[in-house]
Amino acid sequence: MSDIEATEQVAETLVSAVAVEQPAAGEPNLLVDVDGFEGPLDVLLVLARSQKVDITKISILALTEQYLEFVKEARRLRLELAADYLVMAAWLAYLKSRLLIPQQKDSDEPTGEELAAALAFRLQRLEAMRDASAKLMNRARLGREVFSRGAPETVSVDRRSVWTATLYDVLMAYASQRQRHSVTSVHVKKRQVWSLQDAREILIRLVGQVAVWTPIEQFLTAYLEDPKERASAMASAFSASLELVREGMLDIQQSAPFETIYVRASQRTPGENDTDEGAEALEAKEAEPL
Amino acid sequence: MKKPPDLLEAPAADEVNEASEVGEILETERMVEALIFASAEPLSFAELSKRIPGDRDIRGALNRLRAHYRKRGVQLRSSEDRWSFRTAADLSFILHREAVEQRRLSRAALETLAIIAFHQPVTRAEIEDIRGVSTSKGTLDVLLETGWVRMRGRRRTPGRPVTYGTTFDFLDHFGLETIKDLPGLEELKGAGLLDSAIPASFHVPAPDDGIDLTEDEDPLDESEMFATGALEEDAGEK
């Protein structure tokens, strides 16, 4: 029968078309399904088209033969088919038997004709969607055939802000910042402070060439009247005096802690001082009581 | 020689009215034209109404403008009552330089897009049923990425599968006024090929890309609304 021959031919070309993509012909276990076909329904659709009739008029029986032949051919070439192709083959074999064997009376199962119609419907539906997608893609599409404004003029937006705040926010802000401020900002009154430099200049000026041990306060009398200045003046003067002793410009002595501090102009000539002059001078005060 | 006053004045008054009416009609047309022309994106009728001051016949202006531009190089189009100027399709041959490289969709993606367009709202399982193969994860993601396809909701069936549908961008891209203008829709409907069940059923559904969910759809969860891919759905399959 030429029909069968044609079927075989189609199946062979199908398989070889697939197999060509697998160059290692001698290799077993070539995978067929993936490339080229979108599953068994796709294969069936290709086969159905080969019948060259309106898909509503295809012979499902012939199609079944073709598919089974396709699977057989694939197996002969030892191509490994994915499971769903085999499931379809099994289902089609079942369909074929239902089509060939007369329908049992009062059977619950669908008749071969119903099954065939269902298959035909699925094929038609798939083909319809394929056509639809092609038609869709052939439309004049935005950005390909049809274009929107190339230089759109943006709508300028006036952003007007509506500010929101509650009275509570304002009061909260006021109270918390006033409070924060009243606690953290301790106003320290600016004090009259004698810098070391000040003290040093005054000492040099006043002690001058006074060679007699003189209480340091005497030199500072004028500056110690103001009680606010007193502590600062004393501290700075004492520090400055030590500095001057170290430099060999002053001698200093104190008999005991909290006793009066005496100073006088240095009795040594400048230049014979060592680096530790200050320390020596301090030691000297003990050996040289008033 | 002097005409009686009633004969003289009556037409004059009419003329003034008419002139100002014509003026307003023309002005409305100009405004609609300017607003739509300025924008690259389609403008909805609602937006137009909001932006055009006063109470004017915007619908009439749109219709007149559409007619006016019908034969020109630029045309006034609408999709779902959103209006845009687009170049005439027959002039594409001189405009190819403006074309931006677009990602080519695989055959599987094209088929899936058509199935979603014609069968929406449709679940992944239904798409697979029509195609006869399982849909690879990437296919739906790619379609979602194009902005032509969206996740609509969840079907009220066991497993609550996500339903897919097309977007406004889909209509705009393919130059469809409504989803009912899908090519070949009527024939397919007539042939019962949009029926999700096997032919015996008499129920012939039409694609529905409406914002509102159909009665067998549930809304997506909040987090899913902003998901870019079909990730939620796929996550369960792993």
Add this chain to the structure above:
Amino acid sequence: MKKPPDLLEAPAADEVNEASEVGEILETERMVEALIFASAEPLSFAELSKRIPGDRDIRGALNRLRAHYRKRGVQLRSSEDRWSFRTAADLSFILHREAVEQRRLSRAALETLAIIAFHQPVTRAEIEDIRGVSTSKGTLDVLLETGWVRMRGRRRTPGRPVTYGTTFDFLDHFGLETIKDLPGLEELKGAGLLDSAIPASFHVPAPDDGIDLTEDEDPLDESEMFATGALEEDAGEK
């Protein structure tokens, strides 16, 4: 009944010629229109010539298009022979949209506002003294923008600094009948906003938002009355 061939054919041939001529003219217009519309930049005459096939009267098309669009909402403009569509200048007002944003005041602004409210009339230096930090120019600008704060006058002290006070809108927005309704020290304490352990010297002033200037204020200069920002004041500081 049959007309002589010469009478029949001559006009027909003319018509065909004319029609195809008109067709070509219209087609050129359409091409020019579409190209300029789709282009992201103004198109030069040279580019138009390059992209439109054949030998067509592009200059004529441009002139006709310009005339065609003259009274429409969109106009064809050229600058140095580069052509573009622009919406008509008189319609620019509809390309304008107002967006209202609700914004919250920054903490600095709230604090400054509160100080102005309680201590008005108050100068910037005084605000800074109370807050213990310098007040940024932006903060006062924002407050003036809210409409809750105004420049009242100038203090009669060296440098004649601007004095700030609150407005009627301030009372209105915060639901105060008069500025005297701002809670005093005891009320702030009672509301738990002020710690009860604050120093005894702490006091909350009785604010005065009267229109009349206080005796140590001078009026603003005329030009300053309408200034929107604290610009005059700040300009001097830079």
